[in-house]
Every structure is written in C-alpha cells, then in structure tokens.
Amino acid sequence: MIAQAREWLESAASVAVLTGAGISAESGVPTFRGPGGLWRNFRPEDLATPQAFERNPQLVWEWYDWRRSLIAKAEPNAGHRALVQLEQQKRSFWLVTQNVDGLHDRAGNRRISKLHGDIWTVRCLGCGKASRNDQVPLTTLPPRCECGGMLRPGVVWFGEMLPQQALEQAYFAAQRAQVFLVLGTSSLVYPAAALPRVALDRGARVIEINLEPTELSSLAQVSLRGKVGELLPQIVTGNK
Ligand code: BV8
Numbered sequence: 001m002i003a004q005a006r007e008w009l010e011s012a013a014s015v016a017v018l019t020g021a022g023i024s025a026e027s028g029v030p031t032f033r034g035p036g037g038l039w040r041n042f043r044p045e046d047l048a049t050p051q052a053f054e055r056n057p058q059l060v061w062e063w064y065d066w067r068r069s070l071i072a073k074a075e076p077n078a079g080h081r082a083l084v085q086l087e088q089q090k091r092s093f094w095l096v097t098q099n100v101d102g103l104h105d106r107a108g109n110r111r112i113s114k115l116h117g118d119i120w121t122v123r124c125l126g127c128g129k130a131s132r133n134d135q136v137p138l139t140t141l142p143p144r145c146e147c148g149g150m151l152r153p154g155v156v157w158f159g160e161m162l163p164q165q166a167l168e169q170a171y172f173a174a175q176r177a178q179v180f181l182v183l184g185t186s187s188l189v190y191p192a193a194a195l196p197r198v199a200l201d202r203g204a205r206v207i208e209i210n211l212e213p214t215e216l217s218s219l220a221q222v223s224l225r226g227k228v229g230e231l232l233p234q235i236v237t238g239n240k
C-alpha cells in the first residue's frame, strides 16, 4: 500500500491535497472530533455558528482565545514539512486546508486555499474591517475594533458561505489532480468533503491517511492507517 502510494505520487504531475485537524494533532493542536477533541464538551453546532456567537460572544471568544494560545505554542510537524517538499517538487500542486491554525503557512506552503478562514484574522461587526490580530491571550473578550464595534474571529462557521475564491481554487485543483491526498480529516464537513469525490469522478487516484476509517475510506483507492507525520514522509520521495 505504501509502495503503491509512493509510486503513484512520484509519477503524478498534478497533485492536490486536502488537510484537516489531524495533520496538526502532532503539533499539539487538538482535533475537533474523536478522543481529546475540542468539541468534547460542546457540539460543533453549539460553538462554531453565528447564532452561538450572537447568543454568547464571550463564550465563543473564550474558546477561540484558548485555541489561539495553544496554536501560538505549536510548531509545524513532519507532515507539514513533507507538504512543503511536495509543493517544491510538483509543477502543479495545490493545498486545500480546513484548518485555521496557519501552520501550513508557517511551514512554507504558498499554493494554498484556506476554506474555513484563519484564526489569526478578526473582522469587525460594526465597520466590517478585517485585520490580523495575533495577541495571545486577548486582553478583553470579546475584543473591540477601534471604531468600537465588536470583533469576531475571521473563520467560517456552520451555515456560513466559504470564501468564494478559495472554494473555486479548491474545486479547480480537485478537477485537475492526478493524485489527491486526503490527510487527517474526518471527511464529515461540506463542501470540503466533496472535493475528493470530485477528484475521483475525474479519474484521480485518492490516497487517504488517517488514524481511523472515515466516510471516504471505502472510496479511496488507498487508505493508509496511521499518523500523517509518520506516513506522509514515507510516500513523498526524496525522504530516506
Ligand atoms: C456551508 C470553524 C453553504 C472554524 C468549522 C447535512 C449534510 C451535509 C452538509 C450539511 C448538513 N447540514 C449542514 C450542512 C453544511 C455544514 C456541514 O457540512 N455540516 C456537517 C457537520 C454535516 N457545512 C457548513 O455549514 C459550511 N457552510 O455549507 O455554506 C450554506 C450557506 C448558507 C446556508 C446553507 C448552506 C461551513 C463549514 C465550516 C464550518 N466551520 N469550523 C474553526 O473554528 O476551526 S468546521 C470544523 O470541522 C473545522 O473547521 C474543521 O476543519 C472541520 C473538519 O473537521 P476535521 O478537520 O476533519 O477534523 P476532525 O476533528 O473532524 O477530524 C480529525 C481527523 O483526523 C479524524 O478523522 C482523526 O482520526 C484524524 N487524526 C487525528 N490525528 C491524526 C489523524 N490522522 C492522521 N494522523 C494523525 N496524527
């Protein structure tokens, strides 16, 4: 299976990647679902929604402030680094991430679409201004804009539209890919989870790496069980 995956990846001219929280787990950033997940005492719909923020901005900001403090201490891991190597090796490469932690950017990937936004940006509900804010911890919750308006995290919540350009880039990459890597995602959240299916419909080879089986596992031609940080470097050639 690993040899097959390595051979397919090596001979592919065009590669697309979809990552989820699992690739950042080895950097110490908790995942959303599964053991030790972020959502353990909340349902995702309870926190990551505009209604939850409307109802209790303080609670939602406490959650994001806690995550920002964890992410600030995190470093990209071998899985992130293998994707930087892959971007450098491939003429046609695109990385689509559901993660908002910014670890792919810090690792050095440039050809990237962030489908669910970025935890280090904030947006004012008053004047609409978006800006970068990397203050950890935040001194006031919820943080305020200089116009006095309330700031929200610059992320995409359930029921909210994804950034149009990022989504278009992602679909285009999925349609063009000869090999589509799906790394550390439960493949439950749409429209991100539709991307590997788009690639499959176009005859791409889908290689999944996950600790456990997912909704996608039965559709992927290769589904490797294990840690992204351990298995991905084994299929990205040029690694010992
Ligand atoms: C939208 C906020 C259009 C940012 C997030 C019914 C059916 C189908 C769809 C829907 C439905 N009802 C509602 C919908 C739409 C909804 C949706 O998909 N719901 C799901 C739950 C059914 N989607 C939306 O609302 C999207 N918007 O559709 O807009 C629209 C507009 C208006 C009206 C109608 C429609 C918006 C989706 C974005 C939601 N925002 N988060 C943040 O705070 O981070 S989603 C949240 O889940 C995160 O963003 C995260 O990225 C995402 C996906 O989770 P994963 O990344 O996969 O992480 P997870 O913990 O689940 O899994 C980790 C995996 O890694 C596990 O499998 C684990 O085994 C593995 N793993 C762990 N460690 C490792 C590992 N693998 C390898 N190595 C390891 N070391």
Ligand code: ZN
Binding pocket: 124, 125, 126, 127, 128, 129, 145, 146, 147, 148, 149
């Ligand atoms: Zn403002």
